[in-house]
Amino acid sequence: MELLYTLVPLIIVLPLLGALVNTFAIRDGRRAGFIASAAVLLAFVLALVATATLAGLPHEEQTRVDFMLWQWIQAGTLSVPFGFLFDPLSAVMVLLITGVGGLIHVFSIGYMAHDARPVRYFVYLNLFVSAMLILVLANNYLLLFLGWEGVGLCSYLLIGHNFERKEARYASMKAFVVNRIGDFGLMLAILALFYVFGTLNFGGIFPRAAELLAGQQVQWIFGPTLIASAISFCMLIGVTGKSAQIPLWVWLPDAMAGPTPASALIHAATMVTSGVYLIVRSHSIFLQSQSVSVLTVYIGTATAFVAASIAIGQYDIKRVLAFSTVSQLGFMVAAAGMGAYTAAMFHLLTHGVFKALLFLGAGSVIHGAHEVQDMRRMGGFRKAMPRTFWTYMVGTLALAGIAPFAGFWSKDEIIGAAFHGGRFGTFTIAGIFLIITAVLTAFYMGRQIFLVFWGEQRDHSYHPHESEPIMTVPLMILAIGAAVAGVINLPFFEGIGLAHILDHFLEPVFEVTGAVTEPPKFDLLLASITVILALGALFVAYRVYALRQWKKTFRDPLARVLGVFFEGFEQRWYADDVYDSVVIRPFKAIARFLSRVFDPRGIDGLVNGAARLIGLGGAGLREAQTGYVRSYALVFLIGVLAVIGYFGFMTVR
Amino acid sequence: MVPTDYYVMLSAILFTIGVIGVLTRRNALVVFMSVELMLNSANLALVAFSRQWGHVDGQILTFFVITVAAAEVAVGLALLVGIFRTRRTTNVDEVNTMRG
Secondary structure: OHHHHHHHHHHHHHHHHHHHHHHHOOOOHHHHHHHHHHHHHHHHHHHHHHHHHHHHOOHHHHHOOEEEEEEEEEEOOEEEEEEEEOOHHHHHHHHHHHHHHHHHHHHHHHHOOOOOOHHHHHHHHHHHHHHHHHHHHEOEHHHHHHHHHHHHHHHHHHHHHHOOOHHHHHHHHHHHHHHHHHHHHHHHHHHHHHHHHOOOEHHHHHHHHHHHHOOOEEEEOOEEEEHHHHHHHHHHHHHHHHOOOOOOOOHHHHHHHOOHHHHHHHHHHOHHHHHHHHHHHOHHHHOOOHHHHHHHHHHHHHHHHHHHHHHHOOOEHHHHHHHHHHHHHHHHHHHHHHOOHHHHHHHHHHHHHHHHHHHHHHHHHHHHOOOOOEHHHOOOHHHHOHHHHHHHHHHHHHHHOOOOOHHHHHHHHHHHHHHHOEOOEOOHHHHHHHHHHHHHHHHHHHHHHHHHOOOOOOOOOOOOOOOOHHHHHHHHHHHHHHHHHHHHHEOOOHHHOOEOHHHHHHHHHHHHOOOOOOOOOOOHHHHHHHHHHHHHHHHHHHHHHHOOOOOOOOOOOHHHHHOHHHHHHHOHHHHHHHHHHHHHHHHHHHHHHHHHHHHHHHHHHHHHHHHHHHHHHHHHHHOOOOOOHHHHHHHHHHHHHHHHHHHHHHHHO | OOOHHHHHHHHHHHHHHHHHHHHHOOEHHHHHHHHHHHHHHHHHHHHHHHHHHOOOHHHHHHHHHHHHHHHHHHHHHHHHHHHHHHHOOOEHHHOOOOOO
């Protein structure tokens, strides 16, 4: 156990050290890449050791690796330690961040070889890993918030990496501003938590949450509300910002303006899942509020469905994956809302692996196709880049939920939780929509691989080539992961100890708050239905896209069939336009009014008016200074008479 | 013995003449003389009250006034000569360069 007190801080310090070394000592991009990768991979090794140590501890000890490095903030009754909590929940997150993150770092060495600023890129990437580790290892909400903001900053910096391009600049600003709205919600939640509990430490909040929050009401904007609902609602706003849920999801698709491996790490595998992590971490608060939990389910489901439908209408290879990520995050958030926390974490982990694989695969495709991103200009890459193709296929099957690839197990567990119910009853409608979403997922992924890898190359203005081994090896490792990651939480093989490994591993976290539930039962019928539907969707995609030779600027054949709906998919359901006219344009109009009317007339008018008033007064008084001695003497006399008169009057009286 | 009232009345008349002189006359020299008249009317009143109450305080103050008036005249006349040399006039209304 003492070993962990050294290991855990070291895991965070290593990437930070990498960032510092690269900032101050390294000029060469390739060397910076190796240092950055080594730092994260070393952190991964340490994380493995730490997790193994943790797993070896007695059951109830596993949530007590909670220690303080130093007192961070001490003001009145507020006392915030700079301390870490390494429990099974943190452990799986740390493994995902450093493991997948390490592979993405290695991949980046090849991908960023021709970039103008590779050192800067690796510094930000390392910094991000550090901040993300702080987020998942913090033992109190304020330190979690530090990590939360840190990853937001790194996300902003990495989206804007190619700041010569206008859309990258705008996308980074958009991501930052939209995230800030969500962060404000989280901040309110943290303040409310301090108000109720008097502490921000997880150890002081979660075990007492049930007792302190049960039935307690407070007057709030919606009238009398459960305190638990108010807090979890504010937290949910934070979640929608960071995890790109409706209504704050619009930043994530634009975030694809950043370098592809950064998208893989930040906007697919790790950062965007921190909202899900937050819900699972704060489950004892969410459990006290049925209404917000149900709201969470529907927000997640709606996001999953809407984003999946949009993904069908996109031509940009990365954009499809971006909307797919939003959609899959919707699955996780929905699961977290249902109280199926392990299912949410399971999907978070498997998705982290196969979505990173898909993004890196897309990166490899873009790299090999000389920065072409439009899938209509690709085609036939199966022959040009076989290794990328095969790994991409594995990722696609995992995402589409085809057994026995990773995505099948985790997605099935979420859909199962919706139908079989848990703490908050069953969610049949949400479950049906999640199945439809799963089918859509299979369809758009099929569309993608058939457009990119099948057929003949449609645009011959470039020669696609396979990427170098430094990029394809991480792809292969991730492909193996995407194929077999389901084993961490298989629903059967109880006899040989393979069933529900993740369920059992995370159990101590829920024991502390008294929220342990039975691992879900496997529903063969449901699983068969989803797999058959997904396979059907893949087949339909094959029939639609793979059998014909398209021109390089073809219009999607679905546009004819679906009409306005397809236009909606293409235009992202006009969400950006709605925000533009409802929020951005009024906001800009107010800003313009303030800068062009209120500031020059109002503020400047006030200041200049005061100056002019003094000036006028001075000009008036100036007239009194005639320069005539006799008039001064007269004034003098009048003054004397006034004084004498006054005293005379007072004396007489 | 002449009653003190008479002295005080004479003093008031002299003082008023002095004030009118300061306010109405334009010649700096006459203004000066008017100021002197005012000072001396005050002296007269002081001496009269001194006699009335049998105190020497008023007489002592009178000596102070005479001394200070002498010094004031010295400075004032020097200024007057200076002004006349530079501006060729002793009319106080023409000396208004300090006008605001």
